[in-house]
Amino acid sequence: MDLPDPVKGAPDWLPPEAATFDTVHDAFLRTALEAGYQRVRTPVFEHTEVFARGIGESTDIVQKEMYTFQDRGGRSLTLRPEGTAAIVRAALTAGVPRQAALPVKYAYAGDFYRYERPQSGRQRAFHQVGVEALGAQDPVLDAEIVLLGYEALRRAGLQEVTLRLNSLGDREDRGPYRERLNAYLDRFADQLPPDVAERRHLNPLRAFDSKAPGMPEIMANAPRLIDHIGEAAKAHHEQVCRLLEAEGVPLTHDPLLVRGLDYYTRTTFEYTAADLGAQNAVGGGGRYDGLAEDLGWPERFPGIGWALGVDRTVLALQGAGLVPEPAPRVDTFVVLAGEGVGQEAFAAATALRRAGLSADLLADGRSMRAQLKAADRAHARLAVLIGPREVAEGQLTLRDLGSGEQRSIARADVVAEVRASLEP
Numbered sequence: 001m002d003l004p005d006p007v008k009g010a011p012d013w014l015p016p017e018a019a020t021f022d023t024v025h026d027a028f029l030r031t032a033l034e035a036g037y038q039r040v041r042t043p044v045f046e047h048t049e050v051f052a053r054g055i056g057e058s059t060d061i062v063q064k065e066m067y068t069f070q071d072r073g074g075r076s077l078t079l080r081p082e083g084t085a086a087i088v089r090a091a092l093t094a095g096v097p098r099q100a101a102l103p104v105k106y107a108y109a110g111d112f113y114r115y116e117r118p119q120s121g122r123q124r125a126f127h128q129v130g131v132e133a134l135g136a137q138d139p140v141l142d143a144e145i146v147l148l149g150y151e152a153l154r155r156a157g158l159q160e161v162t163l164r165l166n167s168l169g170d171r172e173d174r175g176p177y178r179e180r181l182n183a184y185l186d187r188f189a190d191q192l193p194p195d196v197a198e199r200r201h202l203n204p205l206r207a208f209d210s211k212a213p214g215m216p217e218i219m220a221n222a223p224r225l226i227d228h229i230g231e232a233a234k235a236h237h238e239q240v241c242r243l244l245e246a247e248g249v250p251l252t253h254d255p256l257l258v259r260g261l262d263y264y265t266r267t268t269f270e271y272t273a274a275d276l277g278a279q280n281a282v283g284g285g286g287r288y289d290g291l292a293e294d295l296g297w298p299e300r301f302p303g304i305g306w307a308l309g310v311d312r313t314v315l316a317l318q319g320a321g322l323v324p325e326p327a328p329r330v331d332t333f334v335v336l337a338g339e340g341v342g343q344e345a346f347a348a349a350t351a352l353r354r355a356g357l358s359a360d361l362l363a364d365g366r367s368m369r370a371q372l373k374a375a376d377r378a379h380a381r382l383a384v385l386i387g388p389r390e391v392a393e394g395q396l397t398l399r400d401l402g403s404g405e406q407r408s409i410a411r412a413d414v415v416a417e418v419r420a421s422l423e424p
């Protein structure tokens with residue numbers, strides 16, 4: 001029987017890369033939690049309409065990338081391709097808009113699924129950490145969110161992060177603009193790739209996203225939405241830019257940035273990392289003031305957020321040679337120095353672990369040399385050596401694996417002695 005292949009585009013994470021993954025994940029999440037965002041979780045699947053309505057019928061995600069299936073009860077479910085629509089759905093289900101204390105600030109992390117063509121940095125299963133602030137339209141909140149994502153990426157260790165910012169205005173501003181854009185696209189009707197030609201009547205903005213040959217050149221001269229947004233959206237955008245510039249955040253204004261999801265209004269942004277090639281967006285987000293209504297809520301319930309890609313950030317760190325040194329697997333290794341001491345060694349390791357200290361041992365009868373080698377591979381700082389003579393005398397030997405110094409300690413003091421030796 002052959003071993004089953006892993007699913008294409010769905011990577012496994014094993015040591016030591018899995019530790020880097022966790023470091024990045026924790027840096028993102030901690031940045032959000034320390035800014036007062038609170039953890040939320042939603043299921044990995046939703047009724048398909050949550051994403052179809054939320055993300056938009058004209059997007060690549062909804063048209064060709066969703067993992068959609070029927071469950072045994074005949075419902076159409078979809079594995080979440082992103083978090084925002086699901087989290088807004090959860091907040092609406094819970095009646096959050098009727099709550100007194102708004103905005104609510106949420107943080108989330110999880111696996112997401114898109115049936116994309118796999119390549120470096122583009123997977124079918126990937127991990128995001130995200131934030132969503134719901135129930136306020138204050139530009140200070142936009143600046144907070146944009147800055148928070150930037151800080152989270154820096155905290156994860158990325159040194160060169162570019163932040164591109166745009167405003168897509170309010171939906172009410174879009175009607176006349178869409179007509180203008182479609183009139184412009186009419187001039188190139190025979191050059192448009194089939195997907196743009198098909199989708200531009202659903203949403204001509206998608207044309208800005210197309211990487212088909214010739215399209216970026218056509219779109220470079222297209223009328224820009226930012227030149228046609230309303231006064232309120234414009235004032236909002238200027239305020240967001242002012243706040244960010246005052247904090248020294250390096251901004252690149254990108255009037256062509258539309259992002260791949262249809263729910264965005266006003267502030268939209270993307271973070272890119274150097275050294276990542278084509279898939280260089282490590283995160284992105286924006287405001288989505290009409291999303292709650294798209295999902296069926298009777299009133300406007302604004303929101304803004306971002307999601308950062310953990311997998312891609314790890315790739316960017318690897319590409320830039322910025323992967324942090326692995327943390328020691330354990331601080332202390334318990335070493336069996338002779339026969340018949342397995343139980344004592346197990347007791348010592350258990351005492352250390354119960355006291356919250358990290359410890360490991362290898363009690364399968366291999367030589368002391370082999371055990372010390374394993375201690376070295378674990379980057380352990382201390383070894384607790386246990387031999388038959390020590391057991392008879394109620395003693396243990398504590399060895400500093402850096403300096404090689406060692407001394408006898410009372411068996412009963414092992415926890416206190418190890419703890420004291422590990423203190424800086």
Ligand code: HAM
Pocket residue numbers: 081082083084114116121122123124125126127128130131132260261281282283284285286287304305306307308309310311312
């Ligand atoms: P997104 O730009 O589709 O936005 O995804 C955010 C990040 O997730 C990307 O910048 C990338 O790092 C990572 N990512 C996306 N797709 C893949 C993939 N196929 N393979 C590897 N990494 C990937 C959203 O998902 C929005 N929900 C963000 C948001 C939150 N907007 C408002 N709130």
